[in-house]
Amino acid sequence: MNPVYQRRRRLNRFVMVLCLSAALFGIAWLLMILVSLLIEGLPALSPSVFFERTRMSDGGLGNAILGSLVMTALATAGGSIVGIAAGTWLAEYGGRSHLANTIRFINDVLLSAPSIIIGLYIYAIIVLPMGHFSGWAGAASLMVLIIPVVIRSTEDMLLLVPGTLREAASALGAHRWWVVIRVCYTGARAGIITGILLGCARISGETAPLLFTALNSNQWVFNLNSEMPNLPMVLYQNMTINSFIPAKVELAWTGALILTAAVLILNILARVISARKG
Amino acid sequence: MTSSRNVSARQQQDLLGANEREQSALRRNGVIDKLFEKGTLTLALAVLVLLATIMGSLVAAGWPAFQELGWSFFTGDRWAANIERFGALPAIYGTLVTSLIAIIIAVPVSLGIAIFLTEMCPVALRRPLGTMVELLAGVPSIIYGMWGVEVLSPFLRDHFPALFPAGTGLTTAGLILAIMIIPFITAITRDVMVTVPPMMRESAYGLGCTTWEVVRNVIFPSVRGGIVGGVILGLGRALGETMAVTFVIGNSLFLNPTLTGQGTSIAALIANQFPEADGLQRSALLLLGLVLFVITFIVLAIARLMLRRIENRAP
Structure with missing residues (x-):
């Protein structure tokens, strides 16, 4: 065979082997993480983990899970309203104007801004004036994190609705707001819900912004005005200041397993919804 | 009328x-x-x-x-709250070095995975593997941190004691960051690579190109901006990451200009000290937060501009 061909084939094979090993390497690391989650987290998994509160030495994760659910739900609800409205303006009214482009750009940057900065921000504007940590502050910091996600997905999904549908509705005499709410939202519903679920998955695992907003607590807390227990913070504290207690570390792994499972389920749910639409 | x-x-x-x-x-x-x-x-x-x-x-x-x-904040090589000396250099150095290590490891691996997923992988496996990568990109960062401190750093300490005497340090943190951003960069790179029209790819194959030549000469040139944007986005993530880093970086508050030594990063320093900080220390930590925000803002702005350019060019 022609030596040039041979050289090209050899190079190709060499690079492809490199790519294959990169894929194996990357997937191996990530599988290892999931496997150690299962190995370390499963033994301590029992119903009592979900129903007992965290204690100094023993106990479960019930209050932390509840607190996380409450704050995540509040943040998702608030963030969805703001995000959908802002995304609607960008897609339906903003167009290619300077203002809309600026908002898009800033939103894209906020989308991946470090979450610890958002924690500092909420600390400065809510915790300091109020004088104490609170569940409200925790929910607010999570809300700031979810808003850009919802804005981005709402805008993208509304832009996928064909313009002819809008024109048809307008030609029948529908007003603009009616067209947006009844025609565009209906068409983009699956996509918008997917965006909200993905955002929800992202904020439910966030730890850094809760460090100095919601803090943590060992009690069942039903008052958002006080420090709020939450799962990520329990993991963090159990792995740092409580890491000398083996039971705490074990509990942290179980919590990590629950948290990862919850996040993965939200992600899969989002995918199923958007796939059914497509 | x-x-x-x-x-x-x-x-x-x-x-x-x-x-x-x-x-x-x-x-x-x-x-x-x-x-x-x-x-x-x-x-x-x-x-x-x-x-x-x-x-x-x-x-x-x-x-x-x-x-x-004053400006000594940016040049001081030691952060010691008890004597009110606040030098940001150790934290800034740690942030930059860990992110750089992460990028150097993550970029070739991510590109390799993306090429594998778009060009080599059997079609039946493409969707499940691609979905798996996307799902892993969503795993909370604290999970990576926990894994780092419980599994990776003991492993490094036991098997490479010369390099990692304590198991923790800047390189360990960089490794964890790399593992964390690999799925992230892979997902973006794969997304931009599949936007290349099949026609272009097939005509190159029709001319007799090998897979690698198609990737190098057809696909990479047409989506270069998107790939670079994705990489910079990953860098932005690594720079601001807190939980994956805090556990394993060692939390040494002296400037230690080595790669494997103990250190700290801006985010880790804030996470460790802010809850108990007060007065000047709290203010200094918030100033540090501003530094981090400005750094990541610039990095993310560059990434977004590059990604936007490729979005606009696409029909």
């Missing part, structure tokens, strides 16, 4: 088929239209307000520290 122009308002209404009820409905809907547009605009402007208040609150809260410490 003339007659219709001369009819009274009342008759005009009849001609249009609009009675009083419909007229008021028209007016009402007009008002709702206005309110809807203004309302959504207000919430869209909230994004700008958010950025302005983030900047503003950090500047305001960090200002006392800057007045007190």
